[in-house]
Amino acid sequence: MPESDAPTRTAEALPKQYRPADHEPRIWSRWVEARAFEADPKRVLDGDAPPYCILMPPPNVTAALHLGHALNNTIQDILIRAHRMMGFETLWIPGADHAGIATQTVVDKRLQAEGKPALADYKKKELAGENGRDQFIALVQAWKDEYSAKIRAQSEAMGAGADWRRYRFTMDDVCARAVREAFFRLFRDGLIYRGKRLVNWDPVTQTALSDDEVEDKQIDGHFYYMKYPVVDDAGKETGGHVTVATTRPETYLGDTAVAVNKNDPERAAYIGKKVRLPLVGRVIEVIADDYVVIPDADSSDPKAQYASGFLKVTPAHDTNDWELGQRHSLDVINVMAPDATISDQHGWSDVGDAGLFVGLDRYEARKAVVAWFKENGLLDKTRPYSHSVGHSYRSHVPVEPYLSDQWYCKVTDDKLRGSAQRALVRDQRTSNSIKSWPASYPADTGAEGGDAAMTFYPSRYAKSYESWHDNLRDWCISRQLWWGHRIPVWSGSMVAWGDLLPEFEAKLAELRDQGRIAGQIGLDPEAEDFEIDATGSPAISTWESISVRSENDHEAIKVLEEFGFTQDPDVLDTWFSSGLWPLSTMGWPDASTASSLDPDAPDDFASLLPAFNPTSVLTTAREIITLWVSRMVMFNRYFLGQDDKLGAGAGRLPYDDVFIHAMIQDGEGRKMSKALGNGVDPFDIIASHGADAMRFTLAKMTTQTQDVRMPVVHDPDTGTNTSPKFDEGRNFCNKLWNAARFTLSMLDKSPHDAGRTFTPSDLSLADRWMLSRLETGAREIADAIQTYQFSSYAQSMYDLLWRDFCDWYLEAIKPRVADDPGTRATLRIALDAILRLLHPITPFVTEAVHERLRDVPMPNIEGVGFASTKSSDTLCQSGWPELDASVRDEAAETEFERVRSLVRTINETRAAHQVEPRRRVTLHISDTLAASVSANNTLVETLAGLSRITTDAPPESAAVFTFEAGEHHLSDLADAVDAGAERERLEKQIQDLSKSIGALEGRLSNPGYVDKAPEKLVNQTREQLEQTRAELATVEAALEKI
């Protein structure tokens, strides 16, 4: 309710409670209309403002945003808003990620759940030539449209002030152009190659998974001990056996060797002998390899306990066996189809009598193989065994190590891995990794934006970054999916073209010379027959794979397809396009093409990279360091190095800082997930508490640790999850609202003297103290923002607003504000400064308050100013508080602190006597205290609820208390003072004081302390002891009197 009798300009009709829903949508529109979030790269290039840029990690379009996104968005928005107010030209580019396998699976599952034709059906259609691929992609596209709209609505609701005109989707035309160019260049440079490798194969989604997409699960399985008969050179069974131990009996069909450890005394003699695979009939050799574990029943290593000493080697179906096979040049026999059924159609020709297993699923085959071995006396035994098995993170079935053609990116090349390693700032490197660098590489320049500039916050994550690179393997970038960037490679053979070949060769050579295509032959760059077109001009006729640079180069594609070359059906790993995010969002490789591909975007692509790359900071979750952070560094440095003629890999960094934020868990320390039903939906919190409350709470939780817990409670009324944590944010916003209501009503009643300039030294103690606190607070906050300590930022604001401004400053000025223009000026400016300092965390409520406060003319106080910005239409665009060091007033802080401490002591005494808050009491103080606090009598009277302060002797009924070791009294506490309560209180005080004295005496009686501790500290302890003793004496004397 408005208190003033007449409605006023600023404070009218402000409700007692801040209701976010009344303001948030309206304020969002105001920002948009004010074009507050729109960045202008020209201002940076013209030198009008320094750049500050963040690229939003694009959320997956698989689902709506969760609390982790809300946290990340909040952090970025805080940084962007703060820097905008500080005078930076700020750019925050939003977007979304197509998230290949995840989205395809989500859509497939939904179709299945709805009983509609799903992926499997569209695959059949495609095989039947009915264009199933395009139909399915259209469905995924519809899903994407739905969710990206939802995600954008959520982001806006939480106040994410991004430049939405520059929104990018990792599969839109601008991004596709970047992907195409990047792929082409890496292919041309020999850093993308086709390899036959074992991949983690998901037989359900029928796609290869990266190592990061495989989750280990503990499985209760068995060790099977299978006997293979030993044969002589003529192939005749000798009657002996070797017993191999395996958890995967069905793979015996693809065995191409048995291995033993040459240091195994019992079995080394078998090396060189031959065994025959039952049914299959294949004769394989017993080879020696140190990888084989020697059996030892007493060992603590379970492998040694279970080993038989003979290892069956199946290079096509086990990663360790693959490597072993490489070492010994063993045959690789794949016995499975892509759906993990046993098959003789994918590389297995010597089936022999094992045809009975063909067509069985891998687990059926396992049973059948075990049963057959058992029936024929070749199964020695079976033992239960718990072991870890990799599972697909999408379909959750065990992955199958599977031999297939895949495309690899040679990230182990120094131009990629090395440049990423050298990007790390020197302070954060460990000596180990520095040593691992090629000696030939030039010394670090330490130049900004180049080598040795990237800094992790918190710094410990630099270590994960480093060690990941140390153990890096080439990156499998192909995925057997439909939803994604199709691999721009056409494959085929030229052998059959006979007389026509020279004609085609000439066409291809022309296209190559124009930089429109590039070709490769062979597989792995490590292999001898590998050639890329840069070196292979005489051998165009042998090209097997050709990449076309632009998707619009229909001419080149036509030439290839005339040759019978066909485009690879696979798509690129989703991280390939995410890795290009810093480039694609800024229109790389070609600004004018980007503008034509996205006519809705501002036509300034050409200025973006020069103005804003390197970006200022990448803010992300830790699980993504390896998948994403590193790849952006590699790509940015590789391609911009080429563009800037510095050499591939020597280019700029994509960002200067990397901030890794904590992960939010539920109250029990579990990940929030749909499956567990413990997730909190940001929309629900915005509805119940408001966006600001959510943001404040999230910021306050963002400490430097890895995880933070948020107790989740289910609200049966709304059916949603929430957390009591958000009440803190809501209460805080409400506190600000009410402080503002009060301030505005004060300023309405008696406006300050506009145009007058105040000097801090002329202001009252409370005013000087408040300004000094603001100066300190602003410094703490700037420091917190600089070092990404959002929790301490929020905490500082909490203390500044609630503890300092509300609890003490507003209470202190109540009686005088009407008569003191200096106080009104301070009040006006202090609230404004608090609004500005707080705005990045809680933008809506601060803007809502500012809408009213801005009507009150801004006073001048020396040393208090605001940064200049390009506009001040809204608080959002206004300048950051700039408080001169001269505003800091330590004398005022000390003096005010003394008043606070006296008031607290009086309040304690009042509370002990249950004095009604409204009752005015009389304070009797000693002459000495009176002399030193007289200047602040009114302040003490106001804050402590006193009728007067006097040096008169107190009446008998007065309550006694000590302050600075002196004895003082309160009278008029009540009609009668409870002597019992008084005695109890004093006795407790005596107890506390005696305990302190004991501790202090103990410290001082320790000769080591007196001798070795700093003299200042010892003196301090002595003084304290003296004071405490005096206080004790006072209290004891007072107790006597009762």
Place this chain on the structure above:
RNA sequence: GGGCGGGUAGCUCAGCUGGCCAGAGCGCUCGCUUUACACGCGAGGGGUCGCGGGUUCGAGUCCCGCCCCGCCCA
């Protein structure tokens, strides 16, 4: 197995380079419709700082060992 983080009040967390009686918010207890705010105000109770050693005049803070919890990598 390697790496990282955590174990501080009933709960969620601060506590930087070792030094005032270890703090905050929530919850709890008591008192308050005090004319900005009950989403509030005042006061209070509550902690062997995971365990065991060590360094030091002094350790929640540094060192060593161990035990739990979580994450990442193999």
